[in-house]
Amino acid sequence: MSEPVNRNKVPFRGGGFKPRPIRFVAPFVFLALVLFWEFGSRTGIISNLVLPAPSEAFQAFLDLYNSGLFWKHVSTSLYRLVFGWSIGTALGILVGLLIGLFSLARSSLLPLTSAFFPIPKIALLPLFIIWFGIGEGSKVATILFGTFFPTVIATYGGVDNVERGLIRMGQSFGMSWLSIVRKIILPGALPAILSGARISASIAIILLVAAEMIGAEYGIGAYVLMAGSLFATDQLIVGVAMLSILGLCVSWLIGKAEKALLNWRG
Amino acid sequence: MQISIENLSHAYGSVEVLNDINLTFEPGEIAVIIGPSGCGKSTLLRLIGGLEEPSKGAAYIAGQAPEGSLNPLTYIFQDFALLPWRSVAGNISLVLEDHKLSKQQSKAIIDDVLARTNLSEFHDALPRQLSGGMKQRVAIARALAVRPAFLLMDEPLSALDSQTRELLMDDLVALWAREAFSACYVTHNLAEAVRLGHKVIVLSRRPGKVRDVVEISIPLEERRERAVELEEVQQQLWQMMREEALAADRELADV
Known part of the structure; x- marks a missing residue:
């Protein structure tokens, strides 16, 4: 009755589109790149004028370290960064909350924020020097203003996105206004605030270097500027590497904070 | 404590959602509100609990809330609303x-x-x-x-699958048997309505009006066994709902 029918397995056509992290690939790629660079410099493929060898840059780092100025540069920069970023972020969260919670603040402050946000704060540096002095004031102010506006926007966006249902739940149980803000709105806006912090931290590092390029004796930016004007490219590489490591540390710290504060997201 | 609604109407802008609702909720009784989608059932519940203000009329609380009640009118939401x-x-x-x-x-x-x-x-x-x-x-x-002195339940089982719904209905019946609470239970599910309701309030399509109130005298604990009698009530409710649902379904949504 039944003759054998030619049958095939149903071809698999799902899967893919799901990149997974693979361990040790990143350090390996980094190491290979540095080795290739060193090899290129040694054999003369990469001219020393174009790019100094990694070993030379490392030597320049040792010189800097032995001169005792390394910690001076790093601590000066860190002080400005931490001071400017934390005040800018704190004020930004405060104003962002006001915009998120009050109609009057939203109507008055939001247009101002939108108008000031796109201004490159570096362009205002001369003004900041006149207002806050050539010393620490102008540098901290540049970072403060640079981190303030993105934090405001991240925070009020976060407040806007807190589920209305949760707020209504709070009201239906007769929770006080302050309790609703503290226990529902703030934690609900926290993911957005933290991703804003990630962005504002990178902006802070960029502005740090820019601010230190005017009237600064110490600081990573001042070191990079000096190296640049002397065409000491090996020192330049050291300065840039320090900035990159600083950025990695900051992003690692924020990652830690996200893990600790947002562990409920799983 | 008794909750009553008098001459209550509500509109969102020019769209009239509820029209002249008069209802009384007795203590220790579960009142179920059913109606086609968009008839203003959930709005009515928000108005009873003071989460929204009616355009006309009002909801009233008669008598004192029982001693020790921290939040007399308490909601249970469809989406759970857990932090x-x-x-x-x-x-x-x-x-x-x-x-x-x-x-x-x-x-x-x-x-x-x-x-x-x-x-x-x-x-x-x-x-x-x-x-x-x-x-x-x-x-x-x-x-x-x-x-709570009065529970306001806004489609509490609608986000759940049917097995879980059965289990939770048993739980609610057991909770009620232990301590008769008063509740207003909004749903579009007729099986839930006849299992849990002492009386079922049928709303018409928008603008929602009270079309009928059906009392079910079978005790809650016996309803699982007396499914045949319940089925009759459910059919009766469905006949009432059918034309409303059909008409509501064919309406153009331009709200």
């Missing part, structure tokens, strides 16, 4: 924190309501670790914690 960053116990403690209770008092209340909803072992679990049914049990425990 994802708080544990099960934390979500219940949230609604107790604004009342001046000692640590031991709060703890005693939390342990009691978790025991009543069979959740004691999930004390420290986060909402994301729980199934939908468990989340709604937590929300029910949270509502019980404030010792």
